[in-house]
Amino acid sequence: MKTLFATTRRQLLALAGGAAMATAVTLPAFAQDAYPSRPITFVCAFPAGSGADVLVRYFANGIQESTGHTIIVENKPGAAGSISAEYVARSDPDGYTVYVHSGFSTAVNYSLWNNPAIDPRTDLMGVAGLSALAFYLVVGPDSPHQTIEDLNAYLLEAGDQATFGASATSGRLLTAQYLSELGASPxxxxxxxxAEMIPDVVNGAVDFAVTDGVNALVQQREGRLRLLATGAGTRMEVAPDVPSLTEFGMDVDQVGVWGAYVAPGTPQEIVDQLAAMFDGVLATEETREFLAGAGSIVWRASPAEVDQQMADDVELGAYLVDLAGIPKN
Known part of the structure; x- marks a missing residue:
């Protein structure tokens, strides 16, 4: 019995030592698994087939084709993007769940809710800038207002006899700041x-409207709208002949930037790898042309720059929501 116990004890010690050595070898190998080792999910805040979905899938396909990594698009619409933003903010900080959406809209949403689910400045972490989109002041092709100066003069004279159209929140925010700077009250x-607004602009049922770059540029090409000014701080590359409101002494600089975001706490090396994936797609002429077709320009920004833009937009959004008098949900 004594010999058998001694032998068994020696065997157990040898097995334990071997297991320890195996663990010492396998654990570092596991920790060093290359990212990504499984599919990455891009979360889209709008339904499949929407304009936002097309943009998200463009980058998903671009990264998948250029890197060979599997990218899945998951649509989580609702609450103007707040549902998807919260979903990503509460996800594991491992770089496998990425929010691809308008940073400006996400920032503005923070001021549209009495009890916002997240604070995008602290609950989302910037990965990469993607694109920038401006809104435009437009009139119909037969409008007597040939320039923004013409429209300004008319609005100041007509007072509440003048009318304007707006649909999206971003359009209302731009209109509110434009009219505040001008001192007019249509x-x-x-x-x-x-889409419902454009016919009334074309036939002159409203004196002017504010619409997004996609609508504005497409309708302009078809001869149905005239673009008088952009709300961006400078002229946009996709519409170089359209002046900025800043050229007329107005302190207006509203640009809807799109970016990619992950949960806070995601390791910086993973953020950097994701950023490089997006940048590889952004660097192509194909992407520049694709975004131009949607009225956008390429916005290449580092993770730190994306975070700073979000902070700036939250502050601007709070001011604009209050200026426009938009009630909170």
Whole structure:
């Protein structure tokens, strides 16, 4: 018995030592698994087939084709993007769940809710800048207002006899700041969508409207709208002939930037790898042309710059929501 116990004890010690050595070898190998080792999910805040979905899938496909990594797009619409933003903010900070959306809209949403689910300045972590989109002041092709100066003069003279159309929140925010800077008080004619608004602008039922770059540029090419000014701080590359409101002494600089975001606490090396994936797609001429077709320009920004832009936009959004008098949910 004594010999058997001694032998068994020696065997157990040898086995334990071997297991320890195996653990010492395998654990570091596991920790060093290359990222990504499984599919990455891009979360889209709008339904499949929407404009936002097309943009998210463009980057998902671009990264998948250029890197060979599997990218899945998951649509989580609702609450103007707040549902998807919270979903990503509460996800594991491992770089496998990425929020691809308008940073400006996400920032503005923070001021549209009495009890916002997240603070995008601290609950989302910037990865990469993607694109920038401006809104435009537009009139119909037969409008007597040939320039923004013409429209300014008319609005100041007509007072509440003048009208304007707006649909999206971003359009209302730009209109509010434009009119505040101008000192005019036309009456708003609300529209549910930009598509519903355009016919009334074309036939002159409203004196002017504010719409997004996609609508504005497409309708301009078809001869149905005239673009008088952009709300961006400078002229946009996609519409170089359209002046900025800043050229007329107005302190207006509203640009809707799109970016990629992950949960806070995601390791910086993973953030940097994700950023490089997006940048590889952004660097192509194909992407520049794709974004131009959607009225956007490429916005290449580092993770730190994306975070700073979010902080700036939250502050601007709070001011604009208050200026526009938009009630909170």
């Amino acid at each position: 009456v708003e004619v609300p529209y549910r969508t930009g």
